[in-house]
Amino acid sequence: MATDIRLKERLPDLTDRIVDSYQECCGIHHLGHCPLPSFDAVVGIAQDLKEILYPGYQKRQNLHMGNVVYHVGDLVDSLHDRLTQQLARALRHDFRRRHGKECGENELPDFEALGQEKAVSFLDTIPQMRRTLALDVQAAFDGDPAAGDLDEIIFCYPGLEAITIHRIGHELHQLGIPLIPRMLSEWAHSRTGIDIHPGATIGHSFFIDHGTGVVIGATCEIAEHVKLYQGVTLGARSFAKDESGNLVRTTKRHPTIESHVVIYANATVLGGDTIIGSHSTIGASVSLYESVPPHTIVMLEKPSLRFRQAS
Amino acid sequence: MATDIRLKERLPDLTDRIVDSYQECCGIHHLGHCPLPSFDAVVGIAQDLKEILYPGYQKRQNLHMGNVVYHVGDLVDSLHDRLTQQLARALRHDFRRRHGKECGENELPDFEALGQEKAVSFLDTIPQMRRTLALDVQAAFDGDPAAGDLDEIIFCYPGLEAITIHRIGHELHQLGIPLIPRMLSEWAHSRTGIDIHPGATIGHSFFIDHGTGVVIGATCEIAEHVKLYQGVTLGARSFAKDESGNLVRTTKRHPTIESHVVIYANATVLGGDTIIGSHSTIGASVSLYESVPPHTIVMLEKPSLRFRQAS
Amino acid sequence: MATDIRLKERLPDLTDRIVDSYQECCGIHHLGHCPLPSFDAVVGIAQDLKEILYPGYQKRQNLHMGNVVYHVGDLVDSLHDRLTQQLARALRHDFRRRHGKECGENELPDFEALGQEKAVSFLDTIPQMRRTLALDVQAAFDGDPAAGDLDEIIFCYPGLEAITIHRIGHELHQLGIPLIPRMLSEWAHSRTGIDIHPGATIGHSFFIDHGTGVVIGATCEIAEHVKLYQGVTLGARSFAKDESGNLVRTTKRHPTIESHVVIYANATVLGGDTIIGSHSTIGASVSLYESVPPHTIVMLEKPSLRFRQAS
Numbered sequence: 030m031a032t033d034i035r036l037k038e039r040l041p042d043l044t045d046r047i048v049d050s051y052q053e054c055c056g057i058h059h060l061g062h063c064p065l066p067s068f069d070a071v072v073g074i075a076q077d078l079k080e081i082l083y084p085g086y087q088k089r090q091n092l093h094m095g096n097v098v099y100h101v102g103d104l105v106d107s108l109h110d111r112l113t114q115q116l117a118r119a120l121r122h123d124f125r126r127r128h129g130k131e132c133g134e135n136e137l138p139d140f141e142a143l144g145q146e147k148a149v150s151f152l153d154t155i156p157q158m159r160r161t162l163a164l165d166v167q168a169a170f171d172g173d174p175a176a177g178d179l180d181e182i183i184f185c186y187p188g189l190e191a192i193t194i195h196r197i198g199h200e201l202h203q204l205g206i207p208l209i210p211r212m213l214s215e216w217a218h219s220r221t222g223i224d225i226h227p228g229a230t231i232g233h234s235f236f237i238d239h240g241t242g243v244v245i246g247a248t249c250e251i252a253e254h255v256k257l258y259q260g261v262t263l264g265a266r267s268f269a270k271d272e273s274g275n276l277v278r279t280t281k282r283h284p285t286i287e288s289h290v291v292i293y294a295n296a297t298v299l300g301g302d303t304i305i306g307s308h309s310t311i312g313a314s315v316s317l318y319e320s321v322p323p324h325t326i327v328m329l330e331k332p333s334l335r336f337r338q339a340s
Numbered sequence: 341m342a343t344d345i346r347l348k349e350r351l352p353d354l355t356d357r358i359v360d361s362y363q364e365c366c367g368i369h370h371l372g373h374c375p376l377p378s379f380d381a382v383v384g385i386a387q388d389l390k391e392i393l394y395p396g397y398q399k400r401q402n403l404h405m406g407n408v409v410y411h412v413g414d415l416v417d418s419l420h421d422r423l424t425q426q427l428a429r430a431l432r433h434d435f436r437r438r439h440g441k442e443c444g445e446n447e448l449p450d451f452e453a454l455g456q457e458k459a460v461s462f463l464d465t466i467p468q469m470r471r472t473l474a475l476d477v478q479a480a481f482d483g484d485p486a487a488g489d490l491d492e493i494i495f496c497y498p499g500l501e502a503i504t505i506h507r508i509g510h511e512l513h514q515l516g517i518p519l520i521p522r523m524l525s526e527w528a529h530s531r532t533g534i535d536i537h538p539g540a541t542i543g544h545s546f547f548i549d550h551g552t553g554v555v556i557g558a559t560c561e562i563a564e565h566v567k568l569y570q571g572v573t574l575g576a577r578s579f580a581k582d583e584s585g586n587l588v589r590t591t592k593r594h595p596t597i598e599s600h601v602v603i604y605a606n607a608t609v610l611g612g613d614t615i616i617g618s619h620s621t622i623g624a625s626v627s628l629y630e631s632v633p634p635h636t637i638v639m640l641e642k643p644s645l646r647f648r649q650a651s
Numbered sequence: 652m653a654t655d656i657r658l659k660e661r662l663p664d665l666t667d668r669i670v671d672s673y674q675e676c677c678g679i680h681h682l683g684h685c686p687l688p689s690f691d692a693v694v695g696i697a698q699d700l701k702e703i704l705y706p707g708y709q710k711r712q713n714l715h716m717g718n719v720v721y722h723v724g725d726l727v728d729s730l731h732d733r734l735t736q737q738l739a740r741a742l743r744h745d746f747r748r749r750h751g752k753e754c755g756e757n758e759l760p761d762f763e764a765l766g767q768e769k770a771v772s773f774l775d776t777i778p779q780m781r782r783t784l785a786l787d788v789q790a791a792f793d794g795d796p797a798a799g800d801l802d803e804i805i806f807c808y809p810g811l812e813a814i815t816i817h818r819i820g821h822e823l824h825q826l827g828i829p830l831i832p833r834m835l836s837e838w839a840h841s842r843t844g845i846d847i848h849p850g851a852t853i854g855h856s857f858f859i860d861h862g863t864g865v866v867i868g869a870t871c872e873i874a875e876h877v878k879l880y881q882g883v884t885l886g887a888r889s890f891a892k893d894e895s896g897n898l899v900r901t902t903k904r905h906p907t908i909e910s911h912v913v914i915y916a917n918a919t920v921l922g923g924d925t926i927i928g929s930h931s932t933i934g935a936s937v938s939l940y941e942s943v944p945p946h947t948i949v950m951l952e953k954p955s956l957r958f959r960q961a962s
Contacts, residue, residue, distance in 0.1 A: 032735070032763075032767060033764060033767055033768075036767055036768065036771050037731060037767075037771075039771060039775075040724075040727050040728060040731060040771075040774070041724065043727060043774055043775060043777070044720060044723050044724040044727050045720070046778045047703060047723055047727070047777055047778055047781070048716075048719060048720050048723055049778070050777075050778045050781045050782070051706065051716070051719065052716070056785060056788060056789070056801045057704070057705055057781065057784060057785045057788050057801065057805060058705060058706045058707055058708075059705075059706070059707030059708055059714075059802065060706060060707055060714050060715050060716055060719055061707075061715055062713065062715060064712045064713060065707065065708065065712070065802065065806075067712065068708075068709075068806060081358060082368070083368055083369060083370075084362065084369045084370070084371060085369055085370030085371055085372075085376065086369075086370055086376065086379075087379075090375045090376070090378065091373065091375060092370075092371050093371050093372055093373060094359075094362070094363070094371055097359060097362065097371055098355060098356070098359050101355050101358055101359055102351075102352065102355040105351050105354060105355050105358070106351060109348060109351060113343070122802070126800055126802075141343075142344060145343060145344055145347055145348075146344075146347065149347050149348075149350060149351075152351070152354055153350075153354060155354070155358055155361075156357045156358055156360070156361045159358070159361045159368065160361070162368060163367060163368045166367060166368050167367070171587070173587075174576075174579050174587040174588065174589040174593065175537060175539075175557070175558045175589070176589075177518060177519070177522075178437055179367045179368065180370065180376065180433070180437075180519065181519055181522055183368060184376075184379060184519065184522070184523055184526075185519075185522045185523055185525075185526040186526075187526065187529065187530065207799060208799070208802065208803055208806065208807075211799075211803055211806070211807045212806055212807055214807075215806075215807040215808075215809065218809065218863070219809065219842045219843065220530045221530065222533050222552070222553070222844050222863045222864075224861050224863065224881070226797060228797075239535050239555045241529070241533045241535060241552060241553045241555070241844070241863060241864070242533075242552070242553045242571070242844070242863045242864045242881060242882055244861045244863075244881055244916070246797070247797045259535070259553060259555055259573065260553055260571065260573075260606075260864070260882065260917070262881065262882075262916050262917070262935075264916065265796075268796050276793070276795075276796040277796065278796040278797070278798075282796065294555070294573050294575065294608060295571070295573070295606065295608065295882075295917065297916060297917065297935050297936060299935070308961060309961075310961070313573075313608050313610070313627055314608060314625070314627050314936070315956060316935055316936050316951060317956070321958065324960055324961040325958055325959070325960065325961070326958070326959050326960070326961055327956055327957070327958055328956065328957045329627060329956065329957070330956060330957050334626060334628070334638055334639065334640065334641060335638070335639045335640070335641050336632065336636055336637070336638055337636070337637050338635055338636065338637070339619060339620075339621070339635040339636070339637055392669060393679070394679055394680060394681075395673065395680045395681070395682060396680055396681030396682055396683075396687065397680075397681055397687065397690075398690075401686045401687070401689065402684065402686060403681075403682050404682050404683055404684060405670075405673070405674070405682055408670060408673065408682055409666060409667070409670045412666050412669050412670055413662075413663065413666040416662050416665060416666050416669070417662055420659060420662060424654070452654075453655060456654060456655055456658055456659075457655075457658065460658050460659075460661060460662075463662070463665055464661075464665060466665070466669055466672075467668045467669055467671070467672045470669075470672045470679065471672070471675075473679060474678060474679045477678060477679050478678070482898070484898075485887075485890050485898040485899065485900040485904065486848060486850075486868070486869045486900070487900075488829060488830070488833075489748055490678045490679065491681065491687065491744070491748075491830065492830055492833055494679060495687075495690060495830065495833070495834055495837075496830075496833040496834055496836075496837040497837075498837065498840065498841065531841045532841065533844050533863070533864070550846050550866045552840070552844045552846060552863060552864045552866070553844075553863070553864045553882070569886075570846070570864060570866055570884065571864055571882065571884075571917075605866070605884050605886065605919060606882070606884070606917065606919065624884075624919050624921070624938055625919060625936070625938050640938060645937060645939070645949055645950065645951065645952060646949070646950045646951070646952050647943065647947055647948070647949055648947070648948050649946055649947065649948070650930060650931075650932070650946040650947070650948055
């Protein structure tokens with residue numbers, strides 16, 4: 030080992046310069062006594078929720094109707110505690126950011142109590158969420174000739190993974206939880222290539238096949254029985270700014286998709302006023318910036334291709 | 341900690357409602373004494389197979405010709421046992437699903453023996469698979485000016501990762517193993533963005549550059565020396581249904597690509613009757629629904645773009 | 652367990668055939684006494700660098716200005732040692748590959764000393780890198796109406812993850828380190844779907860939204876305040892070959908993007924001579940093979956779509 034001690038002696042000075050930069054340029058460090066939610070803890074919660082939603086597929090094997098109640102009861106109890114802690118952190122952080130309060134100040138709301146209340150409200154939605162997800166699994170089977178059985182869909186379909194995490198994140202988003210729903214959606218995005226903002230509203234029997242590159246914006250409204258393929262963007266056309274030149278972050282910027290619509294690979298549908306009428310089909314690679322009435326088929330014109338012999 | 345005990349006392353009731361939902365809506369839980377294959381175990385098998393296929397790159401370092409036989413022998417022995425167990429589970433599960441049998445019933449075939457037989461048949465293909473993969477690595481080097489050397493390709497190229505896992509999964513698919521080949525392909529898809537169905541037939545010297553968004557359908561046939569770029573879809577045009585309105589799951593729905601074809605980024609080739617003749621080139625973003633003869637170049641017509649000055 | 656011993660007795664022979672293949676087809680194994688860099692070690696280094704760049708978000712919680720110096724000092728010290736080792740391995744491997752030397756030969760340069768020198772040079776760039784990344788975070792906030800605050804961007808934005816890892820890898824690339832920059836870029840690609848070659852030059856205030864499918868080639872030059880959306884390719888048009896038919900690996904093959912350019916989803920810009928002038932906008936799904944002057948808007952012509960009623 031050829032370590033040059035003089036080189037290594039430069040490290041304390043470098044450490045000081047790094048720490049100085051924490052004081053100089055703000056906004057990309059979080060130093061203080063008030064912890065943020067933990068990405069790893071949020072992922073652990075999502076994995077245990079999946080274990081409850083699809084028992085027997087993920088972690089614990091040899092579950093049967095005689096022992097599953099203990100397994101689920103144990104998970105629910107643990108999820109209650111962990112959700113309470115993480116939701117409280119997210120709520121406290123958001124409050125502080127918006128009101129400029131320090132972490133230990135007296136007049137802060139009781140975020141632990143608020144977190145627990147919202148954790149229980151969320152857990153309460155699991156049975157209904159399972160009913161919706163069962164319809165999503167069935168829609169995948171009905172929509173893909175390559176699917177062998179329902180088990181294959183639960184094990185292997187990234188579209189089901191993405192909608193499962195979205196339904197969890199959307200419930201938390203509806204309960205007013207900041208930050209954590211986006212952590213969940215980005216965790217799903219990272220593993221599936223499917224980017225669904227937790228604000229999007231999506232009906233039952235939803236199926237995304239293959240999925241890589243799909244983007245569904247925050248203000249999308251999607252009715253039931255909609256099928257998307259890889260690379261579909263349901264996006265914004267342009268962004269409104271207020272009189273100070275800041276982005277307006279609340280308008281409906283993303284399209285509305287009515288029921289029984291199919292959108293093929295790499296199609297792009299943009300704009301908050303765009304409505305795709307029910308039972309319509311949007312062909313592969315179509316770019317659409319306007320509404321279409323129900324029962325419409327939109328395809329690329331006989332594509333303008335040039336064919337020639339290689340020399 | 342502000343835990344409200346009364347709120348927490350609602351959890352046992354919630355647990356009961358969740359467990360009730362396992363009885364109510366079937367198909368998205370697996371409760372019973374007959375375990376499914378484990379996704380984690382299948383991933384562990386794939387990682388050890390990669391260690392054998394590309395020794396010295398992955399886990400164990402300081403391998404040399406004097407000690408590698410012990411390392412490989414140990415891995416092969418362990419893979420034999422784990423493959424036997426997982427293949428047996430997949431075969432048993434598939435048999436039960438198709439015949440409606442319970443797990444312990446007497447007249448079931450000996451799935452352990454069947455699993456072992458297929459595990460050994462699979463392991464037997466490793467030397468030949470290495471020869472094919474060596475050609476794939478070379479094709480990547482010959483096809484990408486940014487590749488520094490072969491090591492960089494083995495370490496860093498998602499296209500090689502995807503075709504490696506595909507060649508493993510396709511062998512298992514050919515041996516009639518259900519479910520596990522799709523677990524493998526989805527594991528690769530999750531990490532590379534490349535979605536190759538294990539049913540697809542792919543010749544040697546195959547190279548996918550960048551790869552995110554590539555989809556290759558179950559009934560594709562791809563000859564040797566084919567190169568694809570990111571976002572290429574080799575997909576189905578439409579799905580046949582039988583007289584009961586169910587999807588027909590066996591027809592050839594995806595294209596045939598002859599040898600020495602290059603397909604550039606985001607091109608889409610659809611349909612089971614579509615044949616891309618050898619030595620043809622399909623340009624970026626082309627959508628093609630028909631066959632082309634050998635030595636054809638297909639490009640977008642001088643694209644219909646509108647240029648204007650920003651106001 | 653129904654293990655058939657005779658079947659299992661075939662395994663030693665199979666092991667021998669596998670090891671024989673290591674001698675037969677070269678290039679896809681690394682056997683010898685000279686270890687390669689470890690992908691896992693490189694990922695560990697990247698994770699600790701992120702902990703220094705964005706303290707308080709990743710691993711350690713409850714950091715404050717009173718204790719952060721110890722945490723950072725400890726990480727810097729450990730990073731020095733690990734970087735030295737991995738950089739030395741990469742440099743030694745590259746030297747051997749280019750000069751055909753064995754690992755222990757006397758006349759080899761002192762790669763440990765060289766690795767340490769470059770490790771310290773790299774660590775020295777962290778404060779400046781933090782300044783650039785703070786501008787990237789701000790650009791994401793200014794460019795996306797769905798962003799709630801800067802914390803959400805640091806936790807959840809794959810575009811920030813990709814540019815963070817790119818800025819690390821690009822510094823190492825500028826220091827002449829082989830292999831490791833590509834390991835880093837592929838690690839980011841795997842988790843974000845964004846594939847930026849470490850050779851690309853990218854100015855500050857860079858933002859990629861959603862990001863899946865983005866490809867930025869090795870010889871791209873991107874000025875400051877550029878915004879890209881998912882699926883954008885900045886790629887090569889064709890590859891030059893030398894008189895022996897080998898690819899030329901050094902020419903500028905990828906476009907130049909001037910400042911304040913926005914390129915929307917799934918647009919493709921190709922060619923080393925292509926320059927997108929400053930303040931230009933390239934619309935979604937546009938394919939562009941030629942330069943455009945500053946302040947130009949390029950859109951698809953009113954797309955040639957066919958609308959019809961479903962029968």
